[in-house]
Each structure stands twice: as structure tokens, then as C-alpha cells.
Amino acid sequence: MAALESAQRIKSKFGDLIAEPLEFRGEITIKTGDAERIVEICEFAKKELGFDYLVDISSIDNYGDDPRWTIVYHLRNLKNGNEIRLKTDVSEEKSKLPSVIGNWKTANWHEREIYDMMGIHFRGHPDLRRILMWEGYPYFPLRKDFPLAGKPSELPGVAFTKPSPMEGGPFVTVAGGNSATTREPRIRIPEPDAVEKK
Amino acid sequence: MVLNMGPSHPATHGVLRIVLELDGEIITKADPDIGYLHRGDEKIAENMTYTQFIPYTDRLDYLAPLANNVAYALAVEKLLGIHDKLPLRCQYIRVMCAELARISAHLLGLGAFAMDMGAVTVFLLSFTEREKIYNMAESLSGARFTTSYTRIGGVMRDLPPGWLDQCRKFCDEFIPALNEFETLLTRNRIWVDRVRNLAVISKEDAIDYGLSGPNLRGSGIEYDLRKNQPYLCYKDLEFDIPTGSVGDCYDRYLVRMEEMRQSTRILEQCIKKIPGGADNKTNEPVNVDNGKILLPPKEKVMTKMEELIHQFMLVTEGMNCPPGEIYFGHENPKGELGFYINSKGGGVPYRLKIRSPSFVNLSIIPKIFVGTMISDTVAILGSLDFVMGECDR
Numbered sequence: 001m002a003a004l005e006s007a008q009r010i011k012s013k014f015g016d017l018i019a020e021p022l023e024f025r026g027e028i029t030i031k032t033g034d035a036e037r038i039v040e041i042c043e044f045a046k047k048e049l050g051f052d053y054l055v056d057i058s059s060i061d062n063y064g065d066d067p068r069w070t071i072v073y074h075l076r077n078l079k080n081g082n083e084i085r086l087k088t089d090v091s092e093e094k095s096k097l098p099s100v101i102g103n104w105k106t107a108n109w110h111e112r113e114i115y116d117m118m119g120i121h122f123r124g125h126p127d128l129r130r131i132l133m134w135e136g137y138p139y140f141p142l143r144k145d146f147p148l149a150g151k152p153s154e155l156p157g158v159a160f161t162k163p164s165p166m167e168g169g170p171f172v173t174v175a176g177g178n179s180a181t182t183r184e185p186r187i188r189i190p191e192p193d194a195v196e197k198k
Numbered sequence: 199m200v201l202n203m204g205p206s207h208p209a210t211h212g213v214l215r216i217v218l219e220l221d222g223e224i225i226t227k228a229d230p231d232i233g234y235l236h237r238g239d240e241k242i243a244e245n246m247t248y249t250q251f252i253p254y255t256d257r258l259d260y261l262a263p264l265a266n267n268v269a270y271a272l273a274v275e276k277l278l279g280i281h282d283k284l285p286l287r288c289q290y291i292r293v294m295c296a297e298l299a300r301i302s303a304h305l306l307g308l309g310a311f312a313m314d315m316g317a318v319t320v321f322l323l324s325f326t327e328r329e330k331i332y333n334m335a336e337s338l339s340g341a342r343f344t345t346s347y348t349r350i351g352g353v354m355r356d357l358p359p360g361w362l363d364q365c366r367k368f369c370d371e372f373i374p375a376l377n378e379f380e381t382l383l384t385r386n387r388i389w390v391d392r393v394r395n396l397a398v399i400s401k402e403d404a405i406d407y408g409l410s411g412p413n414l415r416g417s418g419i420e421y422d423l424r425k426n427q428p429y430l431c432y433k434d435l436e437f438d439i440p441t442g443s444v445g446d447c448y449d450r451y452l453v454r455m456e457e458m459r460q461s462t463r464i465l466e467q468c469i470k471k472i473p474g475g476a477d478n479k480t481n482e483p484v485n486v487d488n489g490k491i492l493l494p495p496k497e498k499v500m501t502k503m504e505e506l507i508h509q510f511m512l513v514t515e516g517m518n519c520p521p522g523e524i525y526f527g528h529e530n531p532k533g534e535l536g537f538y539i540n541s542k543g544g545g546v547p548y549r550l551k552i553r554s555p556s557f558v559n560l561s562i563i564p565k566i567f568v569g570t571m572i573s574d575t576v577a578i579l580g581s582l583d584f585v586m587g588e589c590d591r
Contacts, residue, residue: 024522024523024524025276025277025279025522025524027524027525029523052405052406053405053408054408055408055525055527055534055536055553056525056536056538056551056553058538058540058549058551060540060548060549061549072523072538072540074525074536074538074553078405078419078421081426081427083525085523085525104406104408105403105406105407105561106406106407106408106558106561108561109557109558109560109561110558113557117240130233131232131233132232132233132236132590133233133236134233141238141241142240142241144244146241148238148241148242148245
């Protein structure tokens, strides 16, 4: 399959930097160990292999594992429809990696959103500021240790900024819990800081 | 001069705030400020089973809820490995839902676009047609709007009696109504003057900024997920992909108008070809026959042990998805709605990312607003056709 060929070409060009391509449900995933070289890999993918369309950049919080962050790039070749997924890990102490905005301008807003939600910095981004939350919001909401109910914060000018009143409702869960019962004890209201590790 | 086109503005299609820097009437810088409708859907998804998340998908692109439902169901089914093994009747029903959602969303998009420019009649005409689609959605799922119609592995229930006739009647009445809108707008001198050669998006920009859907096709790139990465039964249906040539607002308007005609064409084919016909006399299955994925029928749950266990496990823990990750992109009316699901096994996703078309389409605003006049902002926003519910999630 052509996507697998492209993955093999990336592996043969960058050698030990890239792990063996994995296939799941017809999709090819390649993982790179060094987040600093991601721009080179993306440039190769775009210029040599024709992956001119960046579909999405996602971020995953591997809470409890080191490295904590995984950034996932979905690349697509518009001419033949091949898709490939490129993953890279970033440790929590560093929380920085170079921006791929030089290759695809659409990375601009995706990286801003990842910064906003997870707190990962992108070096070389022209305008890295919060996009969905307001400027000056102190937390990074999509992290696993941020509770679903939210934390109190200052909202410029307007009313309600306390954690949402769950009242023991069905969403009183502890983020990161490993089964339905540990996640959802319907009677108790957990403290915002109580997180269960796997 | 700095002008704030605030979140509460009749022409910004929802809560979008744009900070404009002006030189007289010409815009020199535009900075969109989004996030006023951010509800934390991705965080919520990490706490709910896959089936519990379906009503949240209705509220993403709230103008075409059936399309979002289909997109999400297909994404989770891809994770399970059954998205190409659905029963044929289920596939046809989902295609019809997606195309009705497409017509509904385009009607509202074009109606709002025209109304913002002053042509209020078009808005009211398009809403008359949308009312028929709402009535069909109501008889199909019980809700006019937030339908939550699909389930993982099938649909909520089979087509109600008389629904296909309703659909056929809608298709017959829709084409003359669409012709009426065309006479009002397409060759209208004022419309063409306002909208032609405005905000031209070149092919390179469209690809670079990640546009999708009618915005990408308006710029001349022939990429439609229904044709290039076919899913459901689109391979068996005949339809064309309208593509623009210039990439201006007029092209995007024309692409949307033509897409509605093509959707009607698809609907008519589905009505003829659906296995089982209108009343499903041959009892074609509508759901995947797997008690581990979809709730078994209630008669069996109340009498048999195995089905009782399946019902219990599905409701409390959710269906057991294999560990792994998938991405599924669906051709929504606004563009490509993608779900990236990273699962560590079990019934709850570890990470669900929603790749929303409106979020990506809006990112081109700082580029295309520069050099246009303030009165053009309304036209450009209307032609981009975004929905803040989807953009902010």
C-alpha cells in the first residue's frame, strides 16, 4: 500500500530516529523518538513524498508515564489520498518542541490550541497565545490532573468562575480512573485535586 | 483605528469576535477571537462511554446534527473494525441522513449569507424547505434538531412507515424551490457585484491552511471524502463533485448551491435502491448483530441470560474497544469533521480529538480580510460558512 511505502521511505531516510511503522485498521503510524527533528521529517514528508495537507495535530496526556506528552500529526497526500500518522513524545520537564508552521500554515491554530489546552510550547511559532480560553487563564484544562468540574479562576469582568456544581451527578468522575466503578462513584463528590493513578 | 466586531453580532454566525484594525474603511489586520462557545467536549469524552457521547456530537455542528452523528458512529466503528461491515440498509439510511443534513446546513448557510447582505427573502424561503427536513428528522428520531439518531453499530430504530414517501415528496418539491433561489441570487446584479472576486483563496493557500469541504472545492481542488476515501455505500451512488475555478465568494456560493442539487440526486437514488424498501418487508437488518457492541432487543434481554449480560456490560462499562488509535474523516456540510480516538481498551476513550472544519476554515481569516472593506467582512464570513459550536467544541 502506498502509505506504507511512504512510511518505509521515511524510515530509510531517517534511520534509527523512526520506529518501525505500525498498522492498525488500515492506517500507518510512525513514531519518532526525537521531537527536535520533527521539522525535518515533516519537510521530507511534504517535499519528497507529497504530503501537502496537514489534517490535524493532536496532543495526548500520558499522565503517570514519562514522557508525558505525545503529539500526533495527521498528514495527507491530496493527490493520491494517502494518509500517515506521525507521533512524537515530549517529556514534561521540557514541554517544548519546534513548530511545523514553516511547512503547513494550518499548524498555526492547531498548535495554539495544544498550547492552550495542554501547555506545550512550540518554538518558532509566531504568535503562541491562548485560543479557546481567555488570555491570562491560569490552567491547562485538558491535562488529566485538571478536574472535569473545573477550578475557580478569575474571569475578566464577568460572573461565574467557580467549579461547576455537579451535585453528585453522573459526571462526578476522577479523571484517569481505570474502570467504570473507580471513575464513577455516584454518591461521593471528589476533591478537585484527588487523582487516581493507573 | 481598532474596531471590535464583537461576539454578539448579527452577522458573525454565532459568537465570533474579530478585532479589526482599519485604515479608513480598508482592513489592515484582522484577529479572530474564538472560544466563546467552548464547552470542553473533548474533556467530557474522556469520562463517558462511546454511546453516552453521542448527544454531544449533535451539538457540534448544530445545523446538521445527523451528519455529526453519522461521523462519530463511523469513527468508533472504525476503531472496532466494523465500519465496512455494516448491514446495507443501515448504510443507506445513514447516507440519506447525511445528505439531508447537508441540504439543511447549506440552506441555512446560504440563507444567512444572503440575509446578512440584505436579501432577506432567500432566508425565509430556505427556512420553509428546512422545516420539511426538520419534520422528517422528527418522525425519524423524535427530535427535530438534536437527533442523536445513530448508535455504534447501527441506528436508533428503523425508518418509520411513510418516511420514504415524505423524503420523495421533499425531493420533488425541493428542486423547484432551489431554482427559485437561483433566480433570486445567482444572476442578480447586486449579488454578483458584491460577491464576485472577493476574498480569492488560491489553491496553494487552500491546501496550506487546511481548508476542507466547499471552501476547498471552491478554490478548484477536487477533493471530496465521499469520492476520494469512500465510506458507507457512496461507491454505489452516482453523483458529481462541483468545483469552483476562481476561489472567490461567488464560487463558494455556487459550489454550495450545486452540492444541494447533487445531494437531492443521491437521495433519489437511495430511495430507489434501499434494500427492504419503504416498510422493510423483507426484514433487512438495520443494526450489526453483535450483542457486545449494540444493545440486544428487549425481548431477548428479559428472557435470555447472555443478552442480559450484554445489556448490563454495555450500559455500565460500554463496548470493549481494542487498544489503538484511529482517525476517521467524514464529509460534513462545513468540511471534514474528523475524530481521532486514542483508546487504551475498554468502553471509554483515553483521548478523543475532534478535528472540526470550522476551526480550521476560520484560521484563514487573518489572511483574506486584509485589503477588503468593512462591508465585505459580512460577505466573507457568510461565504466561509462556519459554525461556532463546531469551532469551539
